[in-house]
Amino acid sequence: MxxxxxxxxxxxxxxxxxxxxxxxxxxxxxxxxxxxxxxxxxxxxxxxxxxxxxxxxxxxxxxxxxxxxxxxxxxxxxxxxxxxxxxxxxxxxxxxxxxxxxxxxxxxxxxxxxxxxxxxxxxxxxxxxxxxxxxxxxxxxTGGDVRPTLTVLPPSSEELQQGKATLMCLANKGFPSDWSLSWKVDGSSSSKQQQQLGAEQEPRVLEKDGRYSWSSTLRLPADQWRKVTPVSETLRRDQCSQS
The missing domain is CATH 2.60.40.10 (Immunoglobulins)
Incomplete structure (x- = not known):
């Protein structure tokens, strides 16, 4: 050597x-x-x-x-x-x-x-x-700001039977990487509430086309979900959201 x-x-x-x-x-x-x-x-x-x-x-x-x-x-x-x-x-x-x-x-x-x-x-x-x-x-x-497409997946019936409710929001192909997702429960989206509810955001994945995809997960007790509590996912930049 x-x-x-x-x-x-x-x-x-x-x-x-x-x-x-x-x-x-x-x-x-x-x-x-x-x-x-x-x-x-x-x-x-x-x-x-x-x-x-x-x-x-x-x-x-x-x-x-x-x-x-x-x-x-x-x-x-x-x-x-x-x-x-x-x-x-x-x-x-x-x-x-x-x-x-x-x-x-x-x-x-x-x-x-x-x-x-x-x-x-x-x-x-x-x-x-x-x-x-x-x-x-x-x-x-890759050609200006691109708002990612949001898809919210509800909890499964099997999970609800176990007393848990996990919601997942999929953010697909956004640019740049500084879009931020946050959950709103009963109209509130405080960081303290996010922690208490067990909100988690996965790292962004860079796609081949130069855009970013990622997901965010929210965990609730099944009884809270059954109360039809208003839950939405907010995408910060233009303050759009999808329920």
Missing amino acids: TTEDTEILLIKNMTLICVLIWTLLCCCFTGQITVTQPGAVSSALGGSVTINCRTSQDVHVSNSIHLLAWYQQKDGAAPKLLIYYANRRASGIPGRFTGSGSNSAFTLTISGVQAEDAAVYYCQSLHYPNSSQGGWKLLVR
């Missing part, structure tokens, strides 16, 4: 602890290099986007190589190494991802953006593994 192979392996292993480090950084970062990252960027499907990374001081250089890496993280997944040594693609990374830069200014460019590229991206000084703070959330636009 060459020295470079060993270093790449170490870089990849760093991703296993990046999630924990990233979480801790939100409140107590005291590292020697900090990274300025703007928060969110967007691109049309098939477009090109450039993400700029600026560090508080020049990153470490070894044998004329800048020790800076780029990572991609999707919901519920560990960070994935995209670029190491500022401009070298990791194994298996598509050619549409390119890195460049030196000293304290670096860029990640994604050409021909695909729906699957929607994720959080962040750069990190490899000499200071705890240098990354936050990241850029890339939203891939």
